[in-house]
Amino acid sequence: MKGLFRKDGEVFTKEESNELTVSKTEPRKESKMGVENVTNLTADAEFKGTIKFSNVLKIDGKFEGELVTNEGNVVVGKTGTVKANIKVKNAIIEGKVDGNVIATEKVELRQRAHLIGDLKAKILVIEEGVVFIGQCNVNPEGFKPANQPQQP
DSSP states (O other), X not given: OOEEXXXXXXEEEEOTTOOEEEEEOOOOOOOOOSGGGEEEEOTTOEEEEEXXXXXXXXXXXXXXXEEEOSSOXXXXXXXXXXXXXXXXXXXXXXXXXXXXXXXXXXXXXXXXXXXXXXXXXXXXXXXXXXXXXXXXXXXXXXXXXXXXXOOO
């Protein structure tokens, strides 16, 4: 008969002969998705102004103004309403955006997104059911925000 017991990273195995064998195990590593680096503007929040950020900004409420980041990502949730020019690395839009979007990498317009404004990105993904009114410029070479000089 064989039994396994685990305590504080050690595995104890008891064999039929009643000998106890101890072996060390590595603690389980949990992968985190970086949720501690997400700033949320919740559905009941309204904000006007300029937001500069460096990680992830998720907007489920109402925002009016300007969103600016060099390395950050913005997510406009299903209940999010944004009236702003957006300059980011990546953008995921599920709600409503009225303004221009410039992304140095990727923009995703998800199922029920509404975008009224011009869009510039290196990569663009548009799902079925999106409303997009504006000019679109997708360039695999990428775009830099207007305040950064282009490199040759």
